[in-house]
Amino acid sequence: MIKLNNISKIYEKNVVALDNVSLWFKEGELVVLKGVSGSGKSTILSLIAGLVKPTTGEVLVDEKKISKIPDHFVSQYRQKNIGFIFQKYNLISSLNVSENILLPLVPLNLKRSECKRRLESVLKQFSIEDKRDTLVKNLSGGEQQRTAIARASINSPKIILADEPTANLDEKLSLEFIKILKDLKSQNKTIIVATHDPLFFNLDFVDRTIEVNNGKIIS
Amino acid sequence: MTLIPEILAIYILDALFLFFATIAFILSLQIIKDWNFNATTKLQYSLEKKSYLGSTIIKYMFYVKLPLFLFFIFTLDKISFILPGAMCGAGVVNSNEYATVLLFLKLINIYLFAYWIVLDTQDMKQENQPYLKKKFMIFIPLYLLLVFEIALEYKTFSSINVKDVVDCCGAIFSTNDNTYLSKALSLPTWSLLGMFYINFILLVLSAVFKYRYIFATLNLLFILISLLSLVAFFGTYIYELPTHHCPFCMLQHEYNYIGYFLYGVLFIGTFNGLVVGFIRFNARELSKRLRVSLLFNFIYVAVVTLYPLIYYLRNGVWL
């Protein structure tokens, strides 16, 4: 359902992030992309989310060439299908929890009641109900993480992408995160995690592990 | 004449329009030349971004043009006070040959810009953006018309001469002279009214059967017949004076500004009617537009018919 065909991505100053990579992902899979920083795994995630366009090659999601369609529609595709959890969370610090979580819904022009319903549902799901009006900068690391995940889930995406989600967490919170991940997998979402955290390497509910090094796939 | 603050304000906004429209014009040229939807080059991506700028500028101009047009009419009214002989905007418009053309040009431009915006909205709804190149090609003549309009506006205002005596609308719209206008105004009432109502009925019928092109053509006719019948017949009931045929005076507050309402409703109705002839909408959008057009045209017909009816009910006679 997600296909990367002969993808190369070259950034400014001839930095080669990916070199002729071809990958595919099945629906409902949980895949771990293993590799050190700068190996290109983040780029793979960005490509799938449509955040960057490949230098050569194409990205297909459900047979749709998202690498070819105009930015306007890629964003629409992203709105509906992708939930992204960033390495640095990328929450807007001047807003509170609820506002951050609702952000992806704004362009969808849903009814107020619907937005509220979804908000309540994810607040509950990730146990941050009592923090809904707190400003992000006043949250703990774990709470911020849960907010980020809630934000990524609120539009009920089919695909969840996580970029180094546990990089800034201690072991306890990392394990909590893994637990949440397991829950999400049970909802039949396609999940791709890019990480070099060894905690992920031997999990039983991970379908595949792909190793990425220097822009090429190793295994 | 130039130093009236209202005219100065119009000039300022015109200058702003010129500036932005020219940017959009240059963008349009680039897009027309190099747009290749399927290309994945840097050029194409930058053109995509530029197309957003182009749309935004054109949309902005339209949304500002609307209140500006109203303001323009206000200003005409205000100037009419200063010009000897004029008692409403009609006198000003008639005072020099540029002004009438300017008025019509402004109206046409509003229709055209509105059409562009509908085209743009449709274009953005479909992933392959079918109208992209087309809409920017259409902007080229639109731009020229806009420039022409602004130049004409400047010429009109600067040549209004305070010392010339001007006709008031009683003279302009009289049925005595030998002009086309007076001939049209002195058509027998029944044939005029007949054409008006029959046109409307045909509109309804063609909408029911979804004959796009016929509907659009009928709307075009409807604009002409409505204006004519308004000036010749319905207007006299608004003013309650059988010889008062002016299309401008009904914009003044003595008549509760009914003119603005009528013209506004007429515009919305006929614009939606016209646009279905030019753009192929999907079924749902088409019926929506047809309904809107019919509704507003109906409101126009209803209100305009009410005036003579109420007059008759109140006074027992026709004018």
Place this chain on the structure above:
Amino acid sequence: MSLLIALLASTLFISNAMKDEYNKIISTYPDIVITNQKALRDSTIDENEVNKLLAIEGVSSAVPRVWGNYYFLNADKKFLILGKDEFETYPNPLLNENLDIKNHSMLISLGVKKILDDNYYHNYFNFIESNGSIKKMQIQSLLNTKESLKNPLVIIMNKDDAQEIFQYSKNEVTDLAVTVVNRSEVAFVATKIRILFPSAKVSIKKDLRVFYENVYNLRSGFFLTVFIITFFTFFIIIYDKVSGLNSEQRYEIGILKALGWRVGDVLSAKLYEGLIVSLFSYILGISMAFIYVYLLNAPYLKDIFLNNYDLIGDFKIVFSVDYNTLSLLFLLSVPIYIAATIIPSWRVATLEADEVMR
């Protein structure tokens, strides 16, 4: 930006208020004034010509008037002298009621009293006629003038006395004031009069109105030009500010785009922001102007408008709402501000999400 709007709004309000005052005053003037001219210079007219005027259809009254300016050398000031005939009742804007003036007496305004007092004339004043002889006039009382029209230097006396001071002969008057029954007939009657008095200047009230209207348009046009220049400076400043977005803002936009916001969404959000800001400043500016002009009576700025030109001395500004002016100001502020934000907003909206988040 609000301040600018407030300034402009105030000037427009003031000039509008003054225009209204003028219109009020002028409406009490006679419809047509006939002034004889010799060699295109104002001259006097025989009061018996009035009969010719009364014969014209549509004329409800025709009154000969005696008035003029008298130069008081010692104080270097001009007095406006109005001659009043006991039989005349045409409404005079300066007077609240019809006054009974004794022979060789006069009524003076406050301004005149002050000047006379300064020159040691307390109960009477000596006018010097053009042949050198002196005409002594008693001061009967002070003029009770309407508040808004404290034209400082007005003297009212009987017509004969005025005629003497001006050295008119008994039948000579300054001009003839005509009132016409039907307002829309005024132009027509004026034409008839012109035929009757080919060498006279026939001024119509409407022309006066138009004249003052133009004068005020000129003045507000001047201010507008000043405003434009300042505004363009602002334009540039705004542009600069919005486009030089700091990295924090770019970062946030990047996040939004990563979350699925389209270019259009970001653009609309930024433009709405601009709209709200400018609307708010507009309202704030107008409110400030309202307070300044109508509540505080516009100190300082008012004086720029009033100079010797005018009929009006000092006046209290009456509250009135002029939609024309308000919409003018709106059109000048809001669309321009938004225009200034278009390009910067677009630049920002089309940033690659990826670039700003690295």
